Amino acid sequence: xxxPTLPKGTRDFGPVQMNRRLKLLxxxxxxxRTYGFQPLETPAMENLSTLTGKYGEEGDQxxxxxxxxxxxxKDANQEALTNGDFKxxxxxxxxxxxxxxxxxxxxRYVVMNQHELAMPFRRYQIQPVWRADRPxxxxxxxxxxxxxxxxxxxxxxxxxxxxxxxxxxFTKLGVKDFKIRINxxxxxxxxxxxxxxxxxxxxxxxxxxxxxxxxxxxxxxELAERGIxxxxxxxxxxxxxxxxxxxxxxxxxxxxIFNDEGKRGINDLKExxxxxxxxxxxxxxxxxxxxxxGLSYYTGCIFEVTISNVAVGSVCGGGRYDNLTMAFGSKExxxxxxxxxxxxxxxxxxxxxxxxxxxDHYGTRVLICHFDERTRDFAFGLVTQLRxxxxxxxxxxxxxxxxxxxxxxxxxxxxxxxxVGEEEMTSGKLTxxxxxxxxxxxxxxxxxxxxxx
RNA sequence: GUGAAUGUAGCUCAGUAGGUUAGAGCAUCAGAUUGUGAUUCUGAGGGUCGCGGGUUCGAGUCCCGUCUUUCACCCCA
Numbered sequence: 282x283x284x285p286t287l288p289k290g291t292r293d294f295g296p297v298q299m300n301r302r303l304k305l306l307x308x309x310x311x312x313x314r315t316y317g318f319q320p321l322e323t324p325a326m327e328n329l330s331t332l333t334g335k336y337g338e339e340g341d342q343x344x345x346x347x348x349x350x351x352x353x354x355k356d357a358n359q360e361a362l363t364n365g366d367f368k369x370x371x372x373x374x375x376x377x378x379x380x381x382x383x384x385x386x387x388x389r390y391v392v393m394n395q396h397e398l399a400m401p402f403r404r405y406q407i408q409p410v411w412r413a414d415r416p417x418x419x420x421x422x423x424x425x426x427x428x429x430x431x432x433x434x435x436x437x438x439x440x441x442x443x444x445x446x447x448x449x450x451f452t453k454l455g456v457k458d459f460k461i462r463i464n465x466x467x468x469x470x471x472x473x474x475x476x477x478x479x480x481x482x483x484x485x486x487x488x489x490x491x492x493x494x495x496x497x498x499x500x501x502x503e504l505a506e507r508g509i510x511x512x513x514x515x516x517x518x519x520x521x522x523x524x525x526x527x528x529x530x531x532x533x534x535x536x537x538i539f540n541d542e543g544k545r546g547i548n549d550l551k552e553x554x555x556x557x558x559x560x561x562x563x564x565x566x567x568x569x570x571x572x573x574x575g576l577s578y579y580t581g582c583i584f585e586v587t588i589s590n591v592a593v594g595s596v597c598g599g600g601r602y603d604n605l606t607m608a609f610g611s612k613e614x615x616x617x618x619x620x621x622x623x624x625x626x627x628x629x630x631x632x633x634x635x636x637x638x639x640x641d642h643y644g645t646r647v648l649i650c651h652f653d654e655r656t657r658d659f660a661f662g663l664v665t666q667l668r669x670x671x672x673x674x675x676x677x678x679x680x681x682x683x684x685x686x687x688x689x690x691x692x693x694x695x696x697x698x699x700x701v702g703e704e705e706m707t708s709g710k711l712t713x714x715x716x717x718x719x720x721x722x723x724x725x726x727x728x729x730x731x732x733x734x
Numbered sequence: 735g736u737g738a739a740u741g742u743a744g745c746u747c748a749g750u751a752g753g754u755u756a757g758a759g760c761a762u763c764a765g766a767u768u769g770u771g772a773u774u775c776u777g778a779g780g781g782u783c784g785c786g787g788g789u790u791c792g793a794g795u796c797c798c799g800u801c802u803u804u805c806a807c808c809c810c811a
Contacts, residue, residue, distance in 0.1 A: 339808075340810095382811085412811090414809075418804075418805075419811080426811065595810080598810085622811080627811090682767095682769095684769095690771075698771085717772095719770095
């Protein structure tokens with residue numbers, strides 16, 4: 282018998298982790314709900330035709346494909362097989378795949394239900410996604426995304442709301458030191474044009490995005506390797522690294538030198554900043570010309586959130602996409618904008634920062650201990666009573682030594698035990714022990730719930 | 735997908751230039767203690783040394799392959 286193992290890049294979540302994850306998810310869910318997003322779930326698997334071509338070539342390679350059921354060899358493309366054309370072979374034996382993100386399935390859903398939905402449609406979605414990536418720190422093959430998207434409106438109110446939601450979520454989670462970086466696809470295009478990267482925008486973006494990681498010199502070096510160099514490139518780089526204190530001043534300056542695409546970007550950002558004003562969230566917002574992340578489908582504002590002093594990469598990302606629904610044959614152009622929280626990385630970050638409290642209101646609050654069958658039966662009545670008062674509690678199911686019962690409560694990390702013996706039964710006053718402080722007191726039943734709740 | 739490192743008890747790790755029966759701490763279980771845990775004492779259980787092959791009289795130790803985990807690149811939550 283082989284030792285059981287998990288597939289690469291996947292994990293089990295035990296009770297301690299799950300309680301924390303649930304807390305995290307509940308926090309984000311409550312933020313989404315207060316901003317008026319409605320819940321949606323879609324299947325883990327989609328038709329491959331829905332997924333391919335939406336994430337660029339890299340993305341297509343990272344899709345988990347599902348082998349057709351039955352005798353898939355029967356329908357395999359024999360010609361491709363003999364020629365060693367793996368792409369064609371793959372297409373002939375696999376027609377479904379696991380979802381790579383939540384945005385594309387959402388766009389598919391919107392197009393399929395366009396006439397039933399009240400536009401603009403705002404939905405949130407919390408489900409796992411899968412990527413056939415090589416795992417490393419903060420990178421898994423199965424992980425959860427928490428998405429909130431709004432489609433059917435161009436209003437930049439949505440972008441402003443995204444900033445506010447991010448701010449609210451991280452504040453609620455106890456994270457103080459985080460940055461919401463914002464940029465715009467139009468601005469990036471303008472920069473690329475000015476730098477002489479026509480037709481090489483993608484390569485320009487990839488190199489530019491590494492700026493804070495590898496520095497100006499290396500970025501210029503990488504650009505040169507790809508044939509993007511010269512005085513204009515140098516000039517654009519100087520523009521990017523210059524960081525005046527005031528974002529609005531920078532907007533005005535850039536507006537004079539940008540092309541139309543760039544001006545559109547500046548106008549969008551100005552509007553987002555104006556809407557946010559002094560509201561919560563504006564303080565953590567950072568306009569960053571080097572932010573060039575972005576799935577191939579973003580067309581407007583783009584966002585990314587990082588937590589300072591934690592090396593887990595970006596914990597949240599998103600942006601506006603204008604053409605995604607058209608990729609599914611929608612005649613109407615539906616603009617959408619959304620954000621995705623990566624809770625696996627947020628979990629890792631919170632753990633690294635020690636932000637998970639020890640007080641865990643998700644689990645059992647109290648274990649009822651006893652000494653023999655008579656007191657155990659009494660304890661069972663008690664547990665029923667406490668539960669109807671909304672207290673999460675348990676009775677130790679076996680007759681056992683008190684030491685064993687306390688050990689059990691201790692191992693479980695329970696905050697309280699209630700000890701029921703002959704004395705307690707006759708007096709009606711119960712012994713409540715606080716396992717964290719080691720103190721105990723005797724209380725009438727009626728007061729137990731409010732003391733430990 | 736490319737390049738590197740790692741793997742010994744449930745956990746953290748020792749293990750000497752290949753040499754008898756592979757060790758420690760913590761954890762677990764039982765008992766000192768028939769109404770008090772996280773502190774003390776005593777004892778017990780627990781290891782195909784990741785897996786497969788090779789070199790050797792002999793491999794935890796050397797070589798090859800493979801898997802896992804980790805790190806960098808690519809890209810990303």
